[in-house]
Amino acid sequence: MSIIDSALDNTRETFRRDQVWSFLKEKEVSVDVSHQIILYIEGLSVSFDGFKALNDMNLYINDGELRCLIGANGAGKTTLMDVITGKTQCDEGSVYFGQTHNLLEKDEAEISQLGIGRKFQKPTVFEAHTVLDNLELSLKTNKGVIPTLLARLSSTEILKIDEVLETIGLKDHRMMLAGSLSHGQKQWLEIGMLLVSEPRLLLVDEPVAGMTAQETEHTAELLKSLAGDHTVVVVEHDMEFVRSIAKTVTVLHQGSVLAEGTMDEVQNNAAVREVYLGDES
Amino acid sequence: MSFLNSVFSTKWLDRGDQAGSRTMPFVLLLLVVTFLASFCNLALPADSVFYVSTYTITLLGKYLCYAMLALAVDIIWGYCGILSLGHGAFFALGGYAMGMYLMRQIGDRGVYGNPELPDFMVFLNWTELPWFWQGMDQFWVAMVMVALVPGLLAYVFGWLAFRSRVTGVYLSIITQALTYALLLSFFRNEMGFGGNNGLTDFKDILGFSLQEDSTRIGLFITTALMLSLVLIASHAILKSRFGKVIVAIRDGEDRARFIGYRTERYKVWLFVYSAVIAGVAGALYVPQVGIINPGEFSPVNSIEIVIWVAVGGRGTLIGAVIGAILVNYAKTRFTAIMPDGWLFALGALFVLVTLYLPKGIMGLFDQFNERRNKNKAVDVQETAS
Amino acid sequence: MRNSLIILACLLSMLLSTAHASSDKSTQALLIELTTVKLNKAIPVLKALEENDGDKMLPLFNTLLKGQLYYVKSNKDLLSIEKVDGKKEYTDVFSGEALEPLATKLTKKIRVNNKLRRFLRDSIARIQLSSSEPESREKALISLLSQLDESTINTIRSLKVNESNTSVIELMDVAIAMYALSNSAEATERLQAVRTLDGRLENEVRNLLVSTVKNEADIKVKAAAEKSLASLEDRIENYQFVNKLFFGLSLGSVLLLAAVGLAITFGVMGVINMAHGEMIMLGAYTTYVVQMMMPNAIDYSLWVAIPLAFLVSGSVGVLIERGVIRHLHGRPLETLLATFGISLILQQLVRTIFSPLNRQVESPTWMSGSLDINPVLSLTLNRLYILAFALLVFGLLLLILNRTSLGLNVRAVAQNRNMAKAMGIRTDRVDAMTFGLGSGIAGMAGVALSQLTNVGPNLGQAYIIDSFMVVVFGGVGNLWGTLVAAFTLGIANKFIEPITGAVLASIIVLVFIILFIQKRPKGLFPQKGRAAE
Numbered sequence A: 001m002s003i004i005d006s007a008l009d010n011t012r013e014t015f016r017r018d019q020v021w022s023f024l025k026e027k028e029v030s031v032d033v034s035h036q037i038i039l040y041i042e043g044l045s046v047s048f049d050g051f052k053a054l055n056d057m058n059l060y061i062n063d064g065e066l067r068c069l070i071g072a073n074g075a076g077k078t079t080l081m082d083v084i085t086g087k088t089q090c091d092e093g094s095v096y097f098g099q100t101h102n103l104l105e106k107d108e109a110e111i112s113q114l115g116i117g118r119k120f121q122k123p124t125v126f127e128a129h130t131v132l133d134n135l136e137l138s139l140k141t142n143k144g145v146i147p148t149l150l151a152r153l154s155s156t157e158i159l160k161i162d163e164v165l166e167t168i169g170l171k172d173h174r175m176m177l178a179g180s181l182s183h184g185q186k187q188w189l190e191i192g193m194l195l196v197s198e199p200r201l202l203l204v205d206e207p208v209a210g211m212t213a214q215e216t217e218h219t220a221e222l223l224k225s226l227a228g229d230h231t232v233v234v235v236e237h238d239m240e241f242v243r244s245i246a247k248t249v250t251v252l253h254q255g256s257v258l259a260e261g262t263m264d265e266v267q268n269n270a271a272v273r274e275v276y277l278g279d280e281s
Numbered sequence B: 001m002s003f004l005n006s007v008f009s010t011k012w013l014d015r016g017d018q019a020g021s022r023t024m025p026f027v028l029l030l031l032v033v034t035f036l037a038s039f040c041n042l043a044l045p046a047d048s049v050f051y052v053s054t055y056t057i058t059l060l061g062k063y064l065c066y067a068m069l070a071l072a073v074d075i076i077w078g079y080c081g082i083l084s085l086g087h088g089a090f091f092a093l094g095g096y097a098m099g100m101y102l103m104r105q106i107g108d109r110g111v112y113g114n115p116e117l118p119d120f121m122v123f124l125n126w127t128e129l130p131w132f133w134q135g136m137d138q139f140w141v142a143m144v145m146v147a148l149v150p151g152l153l154a155y156v157f158g159w160l161a162f163r164s165r166v167t168g169v170y171l172s173i174i175t176q177a178l179t180y181a182l183l184l185s186f187f188r189n190e191m192g193f194g195g196n197n198g199l200t201d202f203k204d205i206l207g208f209s210l211q212e213d214s215t216r217i218g219l220f221i222t223t224a225l226m227l228s229l230v231l232i233a234s235h236a237i238l239k240s241r242f243g244k245v246i247v248a249i250r251d252g253e254d255r256a257r258f259i260g261y262r263t264e265r266y267k268v269w270l271f272v273y274s275a276v277i278a279g280v281a282g283a284l285y286v287p288q289v290g291i292i293n294p295g296e297f298s299p300v301n302s303i304e305i306v307i308w309v310a311v312g313g314r315g316t317l318i319g320a321v322i323g324a325i326l327v328n329y330a331k332t333r334f335t336a337i338m339p340d341g342w343l344f345a346l347g348a349l350f351v352l353v354t355l356y357l358p359k360g361i362m363g364l365f366d367q368f369n370e371r372r373n374k375n376k377a378v379d380v381q382e383t384a385s
Numbered sequence C: 001m002r003n004s005l006i007i008l009a010c011l012l013s014m015l016l017s018t019a020h021a022s023s024d025k026s027t028q029a030l031l032i033e034l035t036t037v038k039l040n041k042a043i044p045v046l047k048a049l050e051e052n053d054g055d056k057m058l059p060l061f062n063t064l065l066k067g068q069l070y071y072v073k074s075n076k077d078l079l080s081i082e083k084v085d086g087k088k089e090y091t092d093v094f095s096g097e098a099l100e101p102l103a104t105k106l107t108k109k110i111r112v113n114n115k116l117r118r119f120l121r122d123s124i125a126r127i128q129l130s131s132s133e134p135e136s137r138e139k140a141l142i143s144l145l146s147q148l149d150e151s152t153i154n155t156i157r158s159l160k161v162n163e164s165n166t167s168v169i170e171l172m173d174v175a176i177a178m179y180a181l182s183n184s185a186e187a188t189e190r191l192q193a194v195r196t197l198d199g200r201l202e203n204e205v206r207n208l209l210v211s212t213v214k215n216e217a218d219i220k221v222k223a224a225a226e227k228s229l230a231s232l233e234d235r236i237e238n239y240q241f242v243n244k245l246f247f248g249l250s251l252g253s254v255l256l257l258a259a260v261g262l263a264i265t266f267g268v269m270g271v272i273n274m275a276h277g278e279m280i281m282l283g284a285y286t287t288y289v290v291q292m293m294m295p296n297a298i299d300y301s302l303w304v305a306i307p308l309a310f311l312v313s314g315s316v317g318v319l320i321e322r323g324v325i326r327h328l329h330g331r332p333l334e335t336l337l338a339t340f341g342i343s344l345i346l347q348q349l350v351r352t353i354f355s356p357l358n359r360q361v362e363s364p365t366w367m368s369g370s371l372d373i374n375p376v377l378s379l380t381l382n383r384l385y386i387l388a389f390a391l392l393v394f395g396l397l398l399l400i401l402n403r404t405s406l407g408l409n410v411r412a413v414a415q416n417r418n419m420a421k422a423m424g425i426r427t428d429r430v431d432a433m434t435f436g437l438g439s440g441i442a443g444m445a446g447v448a449l450s451q452l453t454n455v456g457p458n459l460g461q462a463y464i465i466d467s468f469m470v471v472v473f474g475g476v477g478n479l480w481g482t483l484v485a486a487f488t489l490g491i492a493n494k495f496i497e498p499i500t501g502a503v504l505a506s507i508i509v510l511v512f513i514i515l516f517i518q519k520r521p522k523g524l525f526p527q528k529g530r531a532a533e
Ligand SMILES: Nc1ncnc2c1ncn2[C@@H]1O[C@H](COP(=O)(O)OP(=O)(O)O)[C@@H](O)[C@H]1O
Pocket: A048, A053, A071, A072, A073, A074, A075, A076, A077, A078, A079, A080, C528, C529, C530, C531
């Protein structure tokens, strides 16, 4: 009898509804940031048909900081993000996430699963899906085929999604198709997708394009609040916005780092004045 | 009725605005029609008004096989944007697996009376069964092959293609090349599948004679049940988060990758699933029409499937089924009245549907519904004011 | 000594025969005499016939040699009766025209014996060898190589004295050497013969050398024969390689013609035109119709057909673009389906108008025949012309794309449609022109194809998949890639074919391309840059 009982107990234990089987759980990735640096970019070069979009770039991002990248159009900011997220192959150089993860060896999905999230310059959401589905798909979960097939939204996940919906102001639009959102709303939805995925490192490409002044402010608040737990790298042309959020600013020019420092330092840097802010002074 | 409601109105179906929500009622309708037709064939005298001839039953069974094939194409084209112009190949492979089993069942009743070898092998002076014919006299082995061979081909092909990110028209063209290569191969006698003539002259299946009405009814009902099963399973799969990922891949594969999905794996498994469905459809088709030959691999056949789906409305599951049945019914009627006209009609169908009916019949249906709802809403408002 | 005796005898007999020719009987009378003369008196009659009307008697002698010569008992008319599959076929001896069958008892066979046969064979050789055209003399010699006997050799020897054409003399030497090699008792003579034969490519020479190597007793001769044979086989192999290469290039040129139009529409407009094969078919049917309309000027019909096919297919292409494809812009998969529908309609249309049967298009005389380079290597003229035509069309196309304003516009649209539009290029017109151009070229491909195969409603279908493979293999939007891909695939096909057979060869090539695309999804010469994405 006791055998049967224990077997039953075991079975019950295995099928407990308040937990997820271990094989369905995503694998926790550990990022070694013992040197306080989360992203190492060294000697990175990318060329397209001979044109050097990135030219021997060196850049280090500290764990938990909020970093702004600025630079003229064509300076290579988007290309940099492309390389980090695995979209573009580089010619030479190295990109490390923490001490151990060589990003150049990994593909987009792996990099994303390591905890690097990205918001694109052009908002890209899944237009045939509802806002809710868009967020559900972006959740930080096991993204393997079988787990996804069996997945149900858990209560914590629903809470998480609700919270994010609140933050991005799309609470009333949760069942709306993403395709019918306005441009600004799509921007927000994309930020929301980034938030629910709880990344270690956020790469945000021109987040406030198409937003009202109020929304811009809101975004600034949001990004600032994210820094600390997360590391945030923002590309933006809007100088006011950059000034309002950034402690450290990096200026890119023709594919390499021109200057780095606080906003004021950068603005007073002679080289920067010459090539980038030249016409403002 | 309340029982039906409790069975079929589960929460996950209750999305009135989505096309997939029609799956359950449709399955019900399908089964009712199937059983009615079978009843009218078996129980009614041949001179009754409601008698359904065995010929009609076989025809219906054939349509249902096509419907299943269309469903397979719809799953990958409508939901994942992969336009396969080679799905006829999976259908034919499933058909050949079934055909091999039926061939072995002939035993010594063939023209040459060889208990071991099918006629065409005797004709080619072969002395023993090739290795890939071994075991095919067992029904279960044959059934495993029906799923395994198309599935495996789809896996290998899909893995190669999706991993190297071949998409769009490129993919379509190489799927077409795939079925073309298979067509050429199966025409060869050396392949051991009966060459040009294919496999035919089947006698019985699982001991039931294929000439008997009751066997035909049995096959017809099996097909309908299989189709229902596949409809329900596909519905469930596509409504799951897996299905959402699939649609996400259709609309933005790169984006899906950037949020962490290995899109090629999703595509491969969906492709395999679809290929297996096509294979099963082929296996059900062969005993009903009594022949399988390399012509089934012809690229034109595969493209025709796509138009069935387009006519019905892609990305709706039942649209594919309706489209396949309608187009094939039209084909049957047309070829009987004016055989030359059919290709004109089919050609025109391709052009007109893509130009004017991109969402197919289901799209029309939705539009109509929407308009009616709007009218209703207007009515309600008017009465309220 | 013996040889000179033979020559003497031969000369004597020739003298005698000329003397005999003075018999002033007409050919007509001689022919009637042939039906009545006794077997052992027939030779003088035949000799007289040879003297009177050598060339014209060839068919008669051949028929007689085969034992198929009969005459009608009543009027002594000569006719040939041959049993084919158990059925008797009656033909006129001289014209080869079919005749009404006659009852068996109305005709009588003219019998031959061995002596007569030998005479006939020599006489035939003599007649052929004394033809006025050096080419026909060469041909006659080559056909004699496999059946050399003493009297033929004597004839050849006697004719060699007066021969002036060097290649004929060479061939005569070959014949004499071959005879010596197989019959001479002297090892030195045989050795000399092997030397003479060295470097010849004729199949008979090769067979003789093979048997010499096997049967020769003399070591020296055997060694020499072995050496010649080895070098001969080497050379034959080389020429066969060239031959395969030629067939490969020929297939490649057909593929190029078929695919280059597709490369334009696909590369520039991103449009998959499944009806492209039917544009080819229309071109082929245009050729057919042109020939029907000018049956007396087949030689010139191609010059009419080529531009006309371009126009016909081109304007159908423009119609398709204006009517259908334009409305499906940016939806490549739908375009694929719609154009497939059009291809079905066009096929059925042709089937309805011209019947589903294949039609034979005649080749102009200047395209038939072949360029015989040596006994192993001969290049058929039509393939040669088509190769040249394909390259010409390709060159013209490059010229149009690179040197004309249309080309400039086309390239601009290909690179950035919206930008081109903003610059004031009328993209819709460019689209229509591009599509017309691509289709028109397909039409010209059809003219070329009609010279190689029969013309039927399924002609296009046969080439469409291959054309796609070429375009995809070469890299979309790259004409040079298409050129390289077409010839690579054509040559690969022809080199695999002898090993595996034609069907397996195309399967292998298909599978290769399928695998290749997995490795390089953008083809051999991919387009680069953001525009490519
Ligand atoms: N795939 C590509 N092919 C060709 N050139 C590219 C590609 N991606 C980027 N570039 C070029 O690299 C340079 C940097 O682009 P980008 O990183 O987008 O600049 P930005 O700093 O404005 O985001 C630009 O001149 C752009 O034209």
